[in-house]
Amino acid sequence: MQTQTKKKSMLKTTVKIIRLRGFLGFYDGFTAAALRQLTCTSLRFSLYENGKHLEILQNSNSILDKVYVASFAGIVGALVGLPMDVINVRMQNDMKYAENLRRNYKSFMDALIRIPKEEGWMTLYSGGIAAVLKAAIGNSAQLAVYDQVKSELHHRFMLEDDVHLHFKSSLITSIIESIISQPFDVLKTLMMNAPPTQFPTVFHAIKYMMRFGYLGLYRGLVPTIARKAPATISLFIIYEQLRLNLGYIPLDSK
Numbered sequence: 001m002q003t004q005t006k007k008k009s010m011l012k013t014t015v016k017i018i019r020l021r022g023f024l025g026f027y028d029g030f031t032a033a034a035l036r037q038l039t040c041t042s043l044r045f046s047l048y049e050n051g052k053h054l055e056i057l058q059n060s061n062s063i064l065d066k067v068y069v070a071s072f073a074g075i076v077g078a079l080v081g082l083p084m085d086v087i088n089v090r091m092q093n094d095m096k097y098a099e100n101l102r103r104n105y106k107s108f109m110d111a112l113i114r115i116p117k118e119e120g121w122m123t124l125y126s127g128g129i130a131a132v133l134k135a136a137i138g139n140s141a142q143l144a145v146y147d148q149v150k151s152e153l154h155h156r157f158m159l160e161d162d163v164h165l166h167f168k169s170s171l172i173t174s175i176i177e178s179i180i181s182q183p184f185d186v187l188k189t190l191m192m193n194a195p196p197t198q199f200p201t202v203f204h205a206i207k208y209m210m211r212f213g214y215l216g217l218y219r220g221l222v223p224t225i226a227r228k229a230p231a232t233i234s235l236f237i238i239y240e241q242l243r244l245n246l247g248y249i250p251l252d253s254k
Helices: 010-021 023-027 030-051 063-096 108-119 121-125 128-156 163-193 202-212 214-218 221-246
Strands: none
Touching (some): 063 163
16 A cells, blocks of 8 residues: 555455455565564564663653663664565565566565665665664654553553553554554655665655655555554563563563
């Protein structure tokens, strides 16, 4: 939906994917996405968790301090995960092109070899500025906001540090994160999927992003929320269970 030249609804886009690729079409780029999660997501979580427990921040409950740490963690994670992100975006979008224009990457490794050979190794970092911005803002909107929302719900509404608190906090976080980071996600996707000369600068990509008007900034927001809500809830509930059962950190110490 983010890269469409003609505006189609979520339902029409779903039908088109099934028609072109069947239900397996929804898993195009899965290996690249999984590798990105294993590296990028693990790294940004680790950096954030270690960063917020630094001595200078240990007694701080300031949202700004959490945002600074989360932004730094997001930027580092994005830089590590950029090649996998580019491959993921390209493999997902390949089906929409005419057969003679498709890249037809056979696998993640095939794409990793062919992209530098055919377009230069810098192509693996296309959309890097947008990706770094998205990661900094998205990571802040996910990790820092989750911590703050959980803390506020715990203290204001006297909720116990249990699954109910984690579920509510992560659901609220997923909606906030989707709304805040979506424009940067659209920009990143456009730049990563584009041929080398389509967008000479970020400003050309921003202009193209507005082809559907100001709503172009939020193209694909509904499926983003539909994806992020269960993913974020699962992520934080599993994380919190690991925290509580394998190394308890009291909520009041955060």
